Amino acid sequence: MKILIVDDFSTMRRIIKNLLRDLGFTNTHEADDGLTALPMLQSGNFDFLISDWNMPGMTGIDLLKKVRADPKLATLPVLMVTAETKREQIILAAEAGVNGYVIKPFTAGTLEEKINKIFERVAG
């Protein structure tokens, strides 16, 4: 399972990376915004994308839209991990085709639950 973590704060990437390692996912890669993430996704055979929303360059929602618009990436499971808690924004993300939405600060349990749920649904 190859996972791309996109967040402009390196500490948050590191926290997610550590939590994923505890959950048994060791093949993780990092990008600091949508602009760096997109080419990695297009050429990297990633199985899963975890992205923040508010980032310079390209935001997470724009990255999500680009992913859904790309025929090769359209079905890639995407989990949004963000401090954005406005109802409108959550609805916007849902409409753009997000597979899960976790608000910061989060617990290891929440992250695991959402990831498992996404994989169950993708498999089923």
Next chain:
Amino acid sequence: MEQTIVENERLAQARALVASLEAGDDVDATRIIRNFPENIETDLFQEVGRLTRELHGAIIGFAMDDKVVQAVQHEMPDAAERLTYVIEMTENAANTTLKAVEESVPVSEELLQVSSKLAAEWERFRDRKMELEDFRALSEEIGSFLTLASDHSKTLNKNLSEVLLAQGYQDITGQIIRRVITLIQDVEEKLVRLVAISGTARMNEIEKAKVELEGPAVPNIEQGEMVNSQDDVDDLLSSLGF
């Protein structure tokens, strides 16, 4: 009282005008008529002039206020600098903590792994199912485990105290942020006073610009309709068919 004086004056002027017209004194009548609007205009101009001077004075006073000058020229850039430093400090603290945790996890994992292995063998010895040869090996393993346990405990202790010390950022960043809050309140108060002097602030017309991203929810700040917890997010998404 003033009103009565003005009225009496106008009445007097009107009477003088009638008198001049009746007397057929055109020159005098024209002079009196010309005086009417001029008086009104003078009052208006005087009032506008007074307001302008007041506003001008307030603006000059605002600009000359040492505290404001100080705030704009030094404290505002300082505040930006301070807040940048807050980001730096919190980032350093997070990195220190993460490093300590990343170093500790394999250490505690090794302790767990070796101790479980030894516990199983120890159980075998207690049940008298162990050959002498095996016991010798076990005895040596226990000896080296004790050294390992001692070393690893020291490492864990060291990392834990690093995590503890790293929390010091909270105190310092708290103090810095509090200073910035005081500055902002000070400037806000001055701006409010300026607006109050100019009098005709059309506050209602100034609509809050629509912000696309709200950022983290902050207690006691109006940010629109925000969800409060992960459960709310889950409920909202499931109501959308997720």
